[in-house]
Amino acid sequence: MDGHKIVYHNGTIVVPSDPIIPFIEGDGIGPDIWRATKRVVDAAVKASYQGQRQIHWVEVLAGEKAHDTVGEWLPQRTLDMFREYKVGIKGPLTTPVGGGIRSLNVTLRQELDLFACVRPVRYIPGVPSPMIHPEFVDMVIFRENTEDVYAGIEWPANSPEAKKIIEFINQETGKHIDLTAGIGIKPITRVGSERLIRSAIQYAISHHRRSVTMMHKGNIMKFTEGAFRDYGYQLAEREFPEQVITESVLYEKYEGHQPEGVIVLKDRIADITFQQVLLRPKEFDVIATPNLNGDYLSDALAAQVGGVGMAPGNNMSNEIAIFEATHGTAPKYANLDKVNPSSLILSAVMMLEHLGWNEAADNIIKALEDTIQAKTVTYDLARQLPGAKEVKTSEFADAIISRLR
Numbered sequence: 001m002d003g004h005k006i007v008y009h010n011g012t013i014v015v016p017s018d019p020i021i022p023f024i025e026g027d028g029i030g031p032d033i034w035r036a037t038k039r040v041v042d043a044a045v046k047a048s049y050q051g052q053r054q055i056h057w058v059e060v061l062a063g064e065k066a067h068d069t070v071g072e073w074l075p076q077r078t079l080d081m082f083r084e085y086k087v088g089i090k091g092p093l094t095t096p097v098g099g100g101i102r103s104l105n106v107t108l109r110q111e112l113d114l115f116a117c118v119r120p121v122r123y124i125p126g127v128p129s130p131m132i133h134p135e136f137v138d139m140v141i142f143r144e145n146t147e148d149v150y151a152g153i154e155w156p157a158n159s160p161e162a163k164k165i166i167e168f169i170n171q172e173t174g175k176h177i178d179l180t181a182g183i184g185i186k187p188i189t190r191v192g193s194e195r196l197i198r199s200a201i202q203y204a205i206s207h208h209r210r211s212v213t214m215m216h217k218g219n220i221m222k223f224t225e226g227a228f229r230d231y232g233y234q235l236a237e238r239e240f241p242e243q244v245i246t247e248s249v250l251y252e253k254y255e256g257h258q259p260e261g262v263i264v265l266k267d268r269i270a271d272i273t274f275q276q277v278l279l280r281p282k283e284f285d286v287i288a289t290p291n292l293n294g295d296y297l298s299d300a301l302a303a304q305v306g307g308v309g310m311a312p313g314n315n316m317s318n319e320i321a322i323f324e325a326t327h328g329t330a331p332k333y334a335n336l337d338k339v340n341p342s343s344l345i346l347s348a349v350m351m352l353e354h355l356g357w358n359e360a361a362d363n364i365i366k367a368l369e370d371t372i373q374a375k376t377v378t379y380d381l382a383r384q385l386p387g388a389k390e391v392k393t394s395e396f397a398d399a400i401i402s403r404l405r
C-alpha cells in the first residue's frame with residue numbers, strides 16, 4: 001500500500017505528507033457525494049501544496065456494498081483499518097425502521113468508542129435560510145455518541161426478554177408496566193457524560209468560545225439526563241475552576257458581564273432549547289447533549305443554515321476520528337447525481353483541519369463560498385434561492401474545483 005500511517009506521539013497527531021486514509025463510500029446517495037468530495041479534496045490538496053502532499057485513499061467496506069461483496073454488513077477489517085490508520089471518512093449507511101439490522105453507524109461509534117459526535121452549524125453567506133439573521137447562527141453540537149436509548153438496547157413486545165424485565169420491574173420496584181410493552185433501556189454513565197462534556201469545554205476554551213450549554217430533559221428523566229447535567233457542573237468545578245463559571249456566578253459576581261477568557265457553563269431543558277436556538281441563536285455557542293437530543297438538534301439546526309445538505313460532522317475518540325455528513329442515505333435520490341455534496345465536503349474540510357492541512361481546508365471553504373455566492377447550487381438550495389442555477393452533484397464539485405487557488 002502506498003503512503004504512510006498517521007500516528008500519535010505523546011498524545012499529539014503526527015501526519016506524514018502522504019497519509020493513508022480509509023473511506024466508506026456509503027449507501028444510497030453515498031457514492032455520488034463521495035465521488036464529488038474526493039475530487040474536491042484531491043484538487044485542493046494538489047493546488048495548496050503543489051504536489052508535496054497527497055492523500056492515499058483506501059476503500060473499506062460497510063453497509064450494502066459490504067453485504068453484496070463479502071456477505072457481511074460491517075467486516076472486521078473495516079474496524080481494524082480505522083483503528084490502525086486513526087483518521088477516516090464515511091458516507092451515510094442505511095438503517096431499516098422497525099426491524100432488520102441495527103444501525104451500522106451506531107455500531108461503528110460503539111466499537112471504536114467514538115464518544116463525541118461534533119457537528120458545527122455555521123452560516124455560509126449566500127446560502128438560503130429561513131432565519132431573518134442566519135449570520136447569528138454559529139453553534140457547535142457535542143453529541144454523546146455511545147449511550148442513551150440511541151444505543152439500541154431494546155426488546156420487542158411480548159418477547160421473553162421484555163416479559164422478564166417487566167416482571168422484574170413490577171415485582172421488585174412497585175412500578176407498573178403493561179406486560180405487552182416493548183422495552184428500551186436508557187443508560188447514561190458518569191464516565192460517558194464527563195468525557196463528552198470535558199471535550200466540549202476543552203473545545204470552547206481552545207476555540208475562544210463564550211459558552212457551553214448542556215441540553216437535557218433532566219426534569220423528567222432525572223437519573224439519566226438530570227445526572228448528565230449534574231456530572232457536567234461537577235466536572236467543570238473540579239477540572240476547570242479557573243476557566244469556567246456558571247450562569248449564577250456570572251450574574252451574582254459579575255452582574256452579567258462575562259469576563260474575557262472565561263467560559264460560561266449553563267444548562268437548558270431540551271424542549272425550550274428548540275425554541276430558543278431559533279429565536280435567540282446568539283445565546284448559543286457550544287452545546288453538549290446526550291445522544292438522542294443531539295440527533296434531533298443536529299437536523300433542526302442544519303435547517304437554519306441551508307438544510308442537512310450543508311451539515312458536516314466528526315465522530316471522535318481521543319485518537320480516532322471518522323468524519324461524516326449529518327444526513328442519511330436519502331434513498332430516493334440514489335445514483336441520480338442530484339443531491340448536495342457540501343455536508344461531506346465540509347466534513348472533509350474538518351478532516352483536513354484535523355490533519356493540520358489548513359491551507360487546503362481554507363481553499364475549499366473559499367471556493368465553496370464563491371460557488372454558492374455565484375448561485376451555482378444543487379436542487380436543495382436552488383429551490384430556496386430565486387435566480388439560482390441548479391447543477392448536478394458532479395457539476396457542483398466541478399464548480400468548486402474551478403474556483404480553487
Ligand SMILES: NC(=O)C1=CN([C@@H]2O[C@H](COP(=O)(O)OP(=O)(O)OC[C@H]3O[C@@H](n4cnc5c(N)ncnc54)[C@H](OP(=O)(O)O)[C@@H]3O)[C@@H](O)[C@H]2O)C=CC1
Pocket residue numbers: 029033091092093094095096105307308309324325326327328329330331339340341342343380
Ligand atoms: N450517519 C448516517 O449514516 C445516517 C444514516 N441515516 C439513514 O439514512 C436513511 C434515510 O434516512 P432519512 O430519515 O430519510 O434522512 P436523510 O437525511 O437520508 O434524508 C432526508 C431528506 O433530507 C434531504 N437530504 C438529505 N441529504 C441531502 C443532501 N446531501 N442534499 C440535499 N438534501 C439532502 C432530502 O430532502 P428532500 O426530500 O426535501 O429533498 C432527503 O429526502 C435511513 O436508513 C437512516 O437510518 C440517517 C441519518 C444519518
Ligand SMILES: O=C(O)CCC(=O)C(=O)O
Pocket residue numbers: 093094095103104105106295298326328
Ligand atoms: O444510524 C442511523 O441510521 C442514523 C444516524 C443518525 O441519524 C445520525 O447519526 O445523526
Ligand SMILES: [Mg+2]
Pocket residue numbers: 295296298299326
Ligand atoms: Mg441523525
